[in-house]
Every structure is written in C-alpha cells, then in structure tokens.
Amino acid sequence: MSTDDTPQPPLSLPEVRARIDGIDRSIQELIAERARFAHQVGLAKGPLAAAVDYYRPEREAQVLRMVVDRNQGPLSDEVLVHVFREIMSACLAQQEPLKIGFLGPEGTFSQQAVLKHFGRSAHGMPMASIEEVFQEVENGNADFGVVPVENSGQGTIQVTLDMFLTSGLRICGEVELRVHQFLLSRSGRIEDIERIYSHPQSFAQTQAWLRGNLPKAEKIPVSSNAEGARRARNADDAAAIAGESAGHVYGLRKVIMSPIEDNKDNTTRFLVLGRQLFPASGHDRTSVLVFIKDQPGALFNVLSPFARHGISMNRIESRPSHQAKWEYAFFIDLAGHVEDAPMQRALAELDAYAAQIKVLGSYPVAVP
Numbered sequence: 001m002s003t004d005d006t007p008q009p010p011l012s013l014p015e016v017r018a019r020i021d022g023i024d025r026s027i028q029e030l031i032a033e034r035a036r037f038a039h040q041v042g043l044a045k046g047p048l049a050a051a052v053d054y055y056r057p058e059r060e061a062q063v064l065r066m067v068v069d070r071n072q073g074p075l076s077d078e079v080l081v082h083v084f085r086e087i088m089s090a091c092l093a094q095q096e097p098l099k100i101g102f103l104g105p106e107g108t109f110s111q112q113a114v115l116k117h118f119g120r121s122a123h124g125m126p127m128a129s130i131e132e133v134f135q136e137v138e139n140g141n142a143d144f145g146v147v148p149v150e151n152s153g154q155g156t157i158q159v160t161l162d163m164f165l166t167s168g169l170r171i172c173g174e175v176e177l178r179v180h181q182f183l184l185s186r187s188g189r190i191e192d193i194e195r196i197y198s199h200p201q202s203f204a205q206t207q208a209w210l211r212g213n214l215p216k217a218e219k220i221p222v223s224s225n226a227e228g229a230r231r232a233r234n235a236d237d238a239a240a241i242a243g244e245s246a247g248h249v250y251g252l253r254k255v256i257m258s259p260i261e262d263n264k265d266n267t268t269r270f271l272v273l274g275r276q277l278f279p280a281s282g283h284d285r286t287s288v289l290v291f292i293k294d295q296p297g298a299l300f301n302v303l304s305p306f307a308r309h310g311i312s313m314n315r316i317e318s319r320p321s322h323q324a325k326w327e328y329a330f331f332i333d334l335a336g337h338v339e340d341a342p343m344q345r346a347l348a349e350l351d352a353y354a355a356q357i358k359v360l361g362s363y364p365v366a367v368p
C-alpha cells in the first residue's frame with residue numbers, strides 16, 4: 001500500500017488476479033497449517049474412542065465469536081462464520097466425521113440447520129421423525145441430533161419438548177435459522193396450481209400470502225416440506241411450499257422469486273441433542289425441566305429463585321408432566337451455565353419446591 005496520498009492508477013485485471021492468486025496461496029497454506037495443529041490438538045486429547053469425543057462445542061463457539069469480534073467488513077459476520085465453521089468442520093473430520101441425525105428427508109430446514117452448525121464435513125443422517133432422532137442419539141447410532149424447538153411466529157414444537165420428559169439426552173447447542181418459504185412447482189407457473197403440499201408449520205407461516213394469492217388451491221398437509229416437494233414434482237397442477245434447498249433436491253422451480261412467509265423475520269430455533277454436558281463457553285444458556293405439583297404459588301416458587309440470584313429467564317413453558325394428573329413440567333431457558341455459582345444457588349433453592357429438576361443442558365448461545 002502507498003504511504004503518500006498520491007492517487008494510484010487502478011490495477012489491471014491481470015494484476016488484480018495475480019494479487020488474488022498470491023492471497024489464495026497464503027490462505028491455503030494457513031488452512032493446511034491450521035489443520036495440522038487441529039490434528040495435534042486431537043492427539044493431545046489422547047486416544048479417544050470416537051469422533052464425538054474430539055468435538056468441543058464451547059471451543060467452536062469461542063473461535064466463531066473471535067471471528068465476529070475481529071470482523072471489520074466488507075464481508076458480513078454470517079459469511080465469515082460460515083467459512084470458519086467449514087474450516088473447523090473439516091479439521092475435526094480429520095479424526096472421523098461426526099454423525100448427525102436430523103428430521104429428514106433430504107432438503108428439510110433441519111438439514112440446513114445441521115449444515116449451518118456442523119458444516120459439510122459432518123455426515124448427516126435423515127430420520128423419519130423427531131422421536132427417531134432422539135432414539136438414534138440415545139442408542140449411539142448418531143453422535144448428535146438436530147431437532148426444531150420453536151419458530152418465531154408459530155411458537156413451540158410440542159413434540160420436541162415432550163420428548164425431554166422421558167429422554168435422558170442433553171442439549172449441547174442451539175442453531176437459529178432464518179426460514180424462507182418458497183412456492184415451488186415443476187412448471188413454475190402459478191396459474192397451473194390447484195393443490196399445494198407442505199408441512200402444517202409451513203402452511204401456518206404462509207397463510208396470509210396463500211389467502212391473498214391462491215385462495216382456491218387445496219392445501220394438503222404432509223409430514224415434512226421436503227416430502228411435499230417430492231410429491232409435487234410428479235404433477236403439473238401441484239406445488240409445494242418448502243425451502244430453496246428442497247427445490248434443488250427435488251428439481252422444482254420457484255413459482256415466484258421472492259419468499260412467501262408472512263413474517264419476514266421468520267426464524268426457527270433448533271436444539272442439538274447429545275449424550276453429555278460440556279464446559280462453559282463464556283456466553284451460554286441453560287435449559288432446565290422442573291416438575292412441580294399444582295399448588296398455590298407454584299409458578300411464583302419456580303420463578304423467584306432465579307430472580308433472587310439475578311439470572312435472566314429467556315423462556316418458560318408449561319406442559320402436563322405425563323407423570324401424574326395436575327402435575328406440570330416447566331421448561332425454562334436461563335442465561336448462564338449450570339456451573340456458574342448463582343445458577344447453582346438458584347437451583348438448590350428451587351429443589352425445595354420441585355418434585356424433580358432435570359438440567360437438560362448448558363450450551364453456547366447461537367452464533368449468527
């Protein structure tokens with residue numbers, strides 16, 4: 001770079017490309033060097049049994065937060081985080097790729113969440129249901145699982161919460177995914193559409209658009225929007241509402257170019273399921289499940305220990321406990337890690353009122 005203020009003539013195209021080639025060479029050398037160090041970290045962890053033992057979600061979150069803190073543009077945080085995720089994913093896969101169960105088939109938003117969180121070097125395993133994702137992580141066929149838990153517009157996915165009532169699995173991470181819904185069909189022509197296949201959640205997220213634009217089309221609910229895309233590819237008068245990637249997987253075209261979700265901030269939060277608890281990353285969330293009898297002041301008793309110890313509550317939801325009549329389970333998301341002293345004190349106080357407390361997990365707050 002020049003040290004005086006004299007304007008420099010712009011570089012010619014070959015000159016710019018030569019600079020880019022030089023930078024690429026350096027980046028490549030550095031990536032290889034990083035991979036060698038990551039491999040050494042693996043060796044330092046000792047002879048571990050499987051890929052799952054090398055994975056450190058708290059360290060990955062710290063690496064990504066440093067990327068965001070250093071970023072001064074011109075690329076967005078999201079783009080740089082994606083690049084570094086892929087580098088870490090490849091570094092980890094040097095030991096052995098992680099096996100990740102998700103709600104399939106190929107092309108679902110759950111699969112996008114897997115790619116966003118674990119990168120392309122992980123091995124995705126599509127499952128038929130949320131229950132099966134839990135099962136496969138429990139029995140060790142999958143190292144981790146990714147399941148949807150709430151949507152910004154439509155609220156909680158009850159099946160996921162209810163699975164925790166009986167499952168011994170832990171929450172090891174969360175993923176936030178901006179969800180864009182597209183109208184997809186074989187022909188790409190809106191005037192041909194008489195039926196639309198999709199998951200009920202996707203119909204709910206696009207109901208105003210459908211009322212305004214395709215009020216007469218028959219809406220056929222299916223088990224996933226990828227399944228809807230699979231069905232729509234065989235008929236000219238059918239369409240699917242699904243994510244862009246389902247269109248790629250099933251060879252469908254966008255009927256209109258822009259996304260059709262009613263809420264433009266439409267975001268789904270996914271949980272990463274695993275079998276162990278991980279140490280603090282420095283910016284964590286803790287999810288607990290508290291079983292409590294229906295008695296005067298029950299909710300107050302659940303909430304007050306956290307308030308007394310200055311712990312913010314991000315979310316609370318009650319469900320029938322499935323154990324005894326009129327007994328409830330509260331799912332609570334709290335700021336902080338279960339090893340933090342104030343959290344330990346609050347949980348100890350809560351223990352006096354609760355029939356049972358299950359710490360579902362402490363995990364890094366989602367990185368963009």
Ligand SMILES: O=C(O)C(=O)C[C@]1(C(=O)O)C=C[C@@H](O)C=C1
Pocket residue numbers: 038041042054055056057059060063087088089091092
């Ligand atoms: O720091 C570690 O423990 C590593 O194994 C290295 C590394 C990385 O590439 O930065 C790879 C995988 C882990 O999940 C976390 C980080």
